Amino acid sequence: MSTKRVLGxxxxxxxxxxxxxxxxxxxxxRMITAGVITTPAHTPLADRLLDIYDSLNQIxxxxxxxxxxxxxxxxxxxxxxxxxxxxARGVCILVAKQHNIPIFEYTPLQIKQTLxxxxxxKKKDMQEAVRVYLNMSQVVKPDDAADAxxxxxxxxxxxxxxxx
Amino acid sequence: MSTKRVLGxxxxxxxxxxxxxxxxxxxxxRMITAGVITTPAHTPLADRLLDIYDSLNQIxxxxxxxxxxxxxxxxxxxxxxxxxxxxARGVCILVAKQHNIPIFEYTPLQIKQTLxxxxxxKKKDMQEAVRVYLNMSQVVKPDDAADAxxxxxxxxxxxxxxxx
Numbered sequence: 001m002s003t004k005r006v007l008g009x010x011x012x013x014x015x016x017x018x019x020x021x022x023x024x025x026x027x028x029x030r031m032i033t034a035g036v037i038t039t040p041a042h043t044p045l046a047d048r049l050l051d052i053y054d055s056l057n058q059i060x061x062x063x064x065x066x067x068x069x070x071x072x073x074x075x076x077x078x079x080x081x082x083x084x085x086x087x088a089r090g091v092c093i094l095v096a097k098q099h100n101i102p103i104f105e106y107t108p109l110q111i112k113q114t115l116x117x118x119x120x121x122k123k124k125d126m127q128e129a130v131r132v133y134l135n136m137s138q139v140v141k142p143d144d145a146a147d148a149x150x151x152x153x154x155x156x157x158x159x160x161x162x163x164x
Numbered sequence: 165m166s167t168k169r170v171l172g173x174x175x176x177x178x179x180x181x182x183x184x185x186x187x188x189x190x191x192x193x194r195m196i197t198a199g200v201i202t203t204p205a206h207t208p209l210a211d212r213l214l215d216i217y218d219s220l221n222q223i224x225x226x227x228x229x230x231x232x233x234x235x236x237x238x239x240x241x242x243x244x245x246x247x248x249x250x251x252a253r254g255v256c257i258l259v260a261k262q263h264n265i266p267i268f269e270y271t272p273l274q275i276k277q278t279l280x281x282x283x284x285x286k287k288k289d290m291q292e293a294v295r296v297y298l299n300m301s302q303v304v305k306p307d308d309a310a311d312a313x314x315x316x317x318x319x320x321x322x323x324x325x326x327x328x
Contacts, residue, residue, distance in 0.1 A: 046257050047261070049254055049257055049261065082247070084250075087254030103210050
């Protein structure tokens, strides 16, 4: 019997989503944890990045993921938001690397396509797909935690992990 | 007599410039060190970010700067390059914060304006301004090291540090 854990990350400086999914041979996938690292409005960038660094270190120490899946940036939206997301992304990738965990990147399009079969799926459809896949009674809240789980599931489905 | 050191950073994942300038009461400003953190082409992002993290930690431990000045992103150029610069910037700001060093941000426009009096100064004019200001016989090479020194000098000139 083999077990693997994937940590999904939806990066951001204000809200950074995370979610860990466990795959075990002959068992359905299971959510280990999911949530968000969040700082109050107007918190200086440096404090936010330090908070993300410390929190993500703690999450990794506690859940011991084997691989990390992180959303790749895609610019159809606000460029200023994109910058802060990239700053948070840099810190998240650093933490995973410091723990020697392999890191994989997927675009929002790939994640939507993998979870729902449709690259332009709506947020609500994505949340429902995550809920059904993980066999949960309610959708995961907040949104960024569900997005992080979606990134983790995408990586598992696109590699051997989901078919242990 | 009072002494202050400013660490300037020109962030980037492929090449990350740094430069430390020391200000002492009644003495001309002096360059303590300047250089670049660089990784070979095609190095994975995670390795680059870890290298920047470790190198910047070492530079701060060795030079003990009192304040950090870092270039703010400005998008008139390549958006893809901008993303990787932001990822590196996030890691640089994290390291400064972990050392409890105050961080200040300046746009390329502010840096050019401060060093040369002209917001659209050419790279060569900037390098010459840095050389003259630090009373050096030759311009600092590579460019990114000179840009980092320019960021440090800008912060000193825009605050009380240059007038200790």
